[in-house]
Amino acid sequence: MNTDLREFLRSRRARVTPEEVGLPNLPGTRRVPGLRREEVAQLAGVSVDYYVRLERGKNVNVSESVLDALARALLLNETERTYLYTVAKPTRRTRPMPPQRVRQGLRLALESMSDIPVMLLGRRMDVLATNLLARALYKDFDAAPPHERNIARYMFLDPAAREVYVDWADGARNAVAGLQFYAGQHPHDPELAKLVGELSVRDADFRRWWADHDVFRHGHGTKRLHHPVVGELTVFYESLIPRDDPDMMIAMHTVEPGSPSEQSMRLLASWAASAMGSNVDAEQSVDGVSELRGS
Structure with a gap:
């Protein structure tokens, strides 16, 4: 059936x-x-x-x-x-899906884009790689245990996400609908079944929205974010698919030139370079950003 x-x-x-x-x-x-x-x-x-x-x-x-x-x-x-x-017309998969691996060249390309946050997402919205500014904007997924490196888990199980996303419900529903779209392409993915099962048990919103069977494919749009250090930002996001792996997605975040969000993004880059790129105490870095705002 x-x-x-x-x-x-x-x-x-x-x-x-x-x-x-x-x-x-x-x-x-x-x-x-x-x-x-x-x-x-x-x-x-x-x-x-x-x-x-x-x-x-x-x-x-x-x-x-x-x-x-x-x-x-x-x-x-x-x-x-x-x-x-x-x-x-579902396809029958006879072999398990091999793990996704990030080429060194692709990883270096992400890190080289130092002015904008960039993330590489894989199956089930797993976070495969991020650059420094993305880790500063959302969460240091690289430092999290492997099973926690997932956007849906972050949206529903990390309390910080509800503070970062001004329109959390919209973003969370899109995450559920994105997983639903993926499920249609990979109905026999056991890791997806485990993820959906865990989120359904632990979060009532996820359980209700999963039952709606809405589908969504991330392409482009805008997000309103509230960062604990630099404040409000409105960012555009664009999604690109690497040609040799359609189950990967490069998510790039940009801001309007000359806008307050551009200033906030620059402050975020300055804070990230000191607080996350070295051993400088994060509290001192926040004070430094406050001084930059006042200048």
Whole structure:
């Protein structure tokens, strides 16, 4: 049984209102929100029995034209459409995935970008490598135990993350949806199952949002952050995929030239160089940043 397809179709059907797809919605005629199964079948041009079997996760040989029709009927965005295609026709992995390794050249490239925070993320949003400014902006993942080097674990299990992210709920939901998208591509990843299990047990927000089956693919956007040393920053993020490993992502953070965020980023770089790049006492470094702010 294809449980990923079943849960995704159910969650998307419940999200679409009849008015959005041009269907009547008479008062008192619906016991649950969203579309009925027969309405989705009608909109997609398939039989009700076929759609019911599909939504129940039965092993139905579904064509791309039917998936296209379902995507239109359920008003899926591009990321959701990609996820639907993936979970409807899952690939069977016969060998375990080898561990991801960071080439020395790629690691040096990250460190050479000293003016902006850069992170290299891998499967399950694991943090594979960071440069100094990224470690200063978020957390020194390099110093954390290997099993803690993960963005989702940081977002939900590290109390500091809720202070750093001004819009924590938005960022945390995107992290959950990003894991959900990854799960569609790698449904048999045992490490993902362990991560989702742990976060579900330890955090009610994660457990609730995972059940929503939203999907998200990190590409670009903005974040509002509050750093304990330099204060507020608004950063742009851009995600790049190395050609030889599509399960890796380079996340770069930039700021608007001439903005207060640019000044804060420069102060962060100065603080990081002293407090994290040497044995200078961090408290003295904070005082130094305060003096820079006053100059």
